[in-house]
Amino acid sequence: MPSLIEQGKSPAEILASLRANADLFMSVYRHLEDRNLEQPVLRQRSFPSAIEAKVESTAAALERDGIAIWPGFITDPELIEELRCIVYRAQIRSQRLFATAADDELRVVDEALGWEYCRGGPAARAGIARVDFWPDRCRVPEAVARVWRDARPAEVIGRAYRVPTRPSHVIGERVFRDPRGDLVGWHVDRIMDQAKVMILLDDVDELNAPFRYRPGTHRALEEKKLLLHHYFSHGIFHCEVTAQNAMAIGTETRVCTGRAGDAVFFDTGGIHSRSVCYEGAREVLNLNFSDLPTAKNRFFEAIRGDAWF
Ligand SMILES: [Fe+2]
Secondary structure (H helix, E strand, O other), X not given: OHHHHHOOOOXXXXXXXXXXXXXXXXXXXHHHOOOOOOOXXXXXXXXXXXXXXXXXXXXXXXXXXXXXXXXXXXXXXXXXXXXXXXXXXXXXXXXXXHHOOOOOOOEEEEOOOOXXXXXXXXXXXXXXXXXXXXXXXXXXXXXXXXXXXXXXXHHHHHHHHOOOOOOOEEEEEEEEOOOOOOOXXXXXXXOOOOEEEEEEOOOEOOOEOOEEEOOOOOOOOOOOHHHHHHHHXXXXXXXXXXXXXXXXXXXXXXXXXXXXXXXXXXXXXXXXXXXXXXXXXXXXXXXXXXXXXXXXXHHHHHHOOOOXX
């Protein structure tokens, strides 16, 4: 990477060189994986010793496996219930608003509440409802703001990626059994560094759409080489992986069943998917860390122009 910059190439020329040469792209990508490269300095917060131990062990597991579970992350049943009500209410209101929206409309703003509902394309919208809370664009309900203000998630993510960070936005998601079907697919969210914290608001077992993750696949660069370069070259944000390829990378599938209040921390560069909802529903609140100031993200942001990856 330094040689590309030393050669005095413009960002657009660097982008073109990397798109044309998968091996060069991979050598740069591999270099940028090093979390000891020059990055903004994280000043660690201090916590009471029991929480400090959980923060540290969760960050270490997240860095190593790409996934870490913190059982009983939220213990206040009233807070969990309030968050469930918010996500459920969002589903009802979003269905009403989307019913009169054009078919290609993927986002709609609820003027009464200032919330933003979003959905996938026509083939990917059965069985799932989403509400996005953006800090600068909407009124955030107090229960969601309480989770947002919690210092623990940002500290875990910060220690795993060695950068200071905070959530970029929060997503409420309700997955439910839907007679129209249920499209679930293995994928990597994007090729830039990003992490999510998924807080379960319902008890989740094998029947109500547990999250699945292939541990270690956030780092399986050689195996993901073609996938990474393909999505980079085409400026594509959401990287789908066939089931066959998903099973060929990594050695196990972790199925994240758990109790309401548990939190799943994961690196979205690892291969993951929700599973089918056969019964009932499940709700989660996702804290998204999309703006990590890692060396990798700063490099890609500098060269991407209008591309989106
Ligand atoms: Fe994802």
